Amino acid sequence: MIKLSTIATILDSDVLTGEEHKDREFLYCRGSDLMSDVLSAFAQGSVFLTGLATLQAVRTASISGAGAIVFVRNKKPNPDVVALAKEEGIPLLVTPLSMFVSCGRLYQHGLTGVNGNR
Amino acid sequence: MPSIQKTFHVTKNDFIHAGEASIHVKNLLKSLNYVPDLVRRVAICGYEAEMNLVMHGGDGELSVDVNADRIIVDVIDHGQGIADVELAMQEGYSTAKDEYREMGFGAGMGLPNIKKNSDEMVITSEQGNGTHVKMVFFNKGLNV
Numbered sequence: 001m002i003k004l005s006t007i008a009t010i011l012d013s014d015v016l017t018g019e020e021h022k023d024r025e026f027l028y029c030r031g032s033d034l035m036s037d038v039l040s041a042f043a044q045g046s047v048f049l050t051g052l053a054t055l056q057a058v059r060t061a062s063i064s065g066a067g068a069i070v071f072v073r074n075k076k077p078n079p080d081v082v083a084l085a086k087e088e089g090i091p092l093l094v095t096p097l098s099m100f101v102s103c104g105r106l107y108q109h110g111l112t113g114v115n116g117n118r
Numbered sequence: 119m120p121s122i123q124k125t126f127h128v129t130k131n132d133f134i135h136a137g138e139a140s141i142h143v144k145n146l147l148k149s150l151n152y153v154p155d156l157v158r159r160v161a162i163c164g165y166e167a168e169m170n171l172v173m174h175g176g177d178g179e180l181s182v183d184v185n186a187d188r189i190i191v192d193v194i195d196h197g198q199g200i201a202d203v204e205l206a207m208q209e210g211y212s213t214a215k216d217e218y219r220e221m222g223f224g225a226g227m228g229l230p231n232i233k234k235n236s237d238e239m240v241i242t243s244e245q246g247n248g249t250h251v252k253m254v255f256f257n258k259g260l261n262v
């Protein structure tokens with residue numbers, strides 16, 4: 001189980017919104033650019049990594065129950081995306097790292113896939 | 119608990135608002151204290167059907183009818199309809215345009231996700247005549 005603040009450190013990322021949820025805890029990680037894929041499995045307690053910095057990524061996270069979004073490869077969302085995430089209570093992080101390296105680092109720190117696999 | 123009905127208009131190709139209706143439904147059910155698993159299943163199904171309306175269908179509405187025993191979500195659009203519903207239901211089948219794929223849609227998983235997360239699902243569609251996706255969820259547990 002790792003905290004949001006730890007994830008931010010591990011991924012060298014900026015927190016764009018959701019600083020107040022820094023103690024939120026995570027067990028699982030999913031990296032995907034497919035929204036229906038994200039919705040197809042249980043997401044409670046997971047962090048969602050994606051290269052799509054869109055309103056739909058935030059809504060998909062909210063609907064699925066994911067606890068935070070990390071935008072990889074420095075994908076910076078527009079202000080309306082940040083505002084929506086704030087409203088939905090979903091922290092947004094941006095990392096300069098690639099999807100591969102981001103997932104690798106989180107794996108190393110003990111996170112599993114959303115089905116519990118390692 | 120008295121029954122509650124709500125209807126939200128949903129507009130084709132409007133990605134600024136796409137998904138809002140389902141988030142309203144999710145918040146409504148949460149505020150009524152339905153168990154989280156049921157809220158999540160209804161939200162996922164509503165959202166998948168709402169996104170399908172926005173991308174593949176036409177202008178229409180998402181309606182929800184809520185009572186203590188069950189929740190019904192109807193998503194009705196007046197778009198082009200589905201030529202072959204059985205084919206559309208298959209995992210991986212998608213006619214999504216490239217611009218939608220770039221936004222993260224088009225895995226062909228939406229309708230299968232609805233099937234998996236609802237207790238009853240009925241699609242009524244005819245080419246040229248729009249699409250009606252009816253989804254029923256039974257409240258087997260508690261809390262309301």
Ligand SMILES: Nc1ncnc2c1ncn2[C@@H]1O[C@H](COP(=O)(O)OP(=O)(O)OP(=O)(O)O)[C@@H](O)[C@H]1O
Pocket residue numbers: 035036037166170171174175176195197198199200206207211212213214222223224225226227228229230249
């Ligand atoms: N409301 C609709 N109107 C017309 N066609 C539809 C509608 N809903 C679904 N379809 C058709 O059924 C196909 C499968 O839908 P489904 O939701 O399973 O996948 P998708 O929307 O293409 O991709 P995904 O949902 O994974 O992003 C669609 O590609 C489209 O051809």
Ligand SMILES: [Mg+2]
Pocket residue numbers: 166169170224227228229
């Ligand atoms: Mg779909």
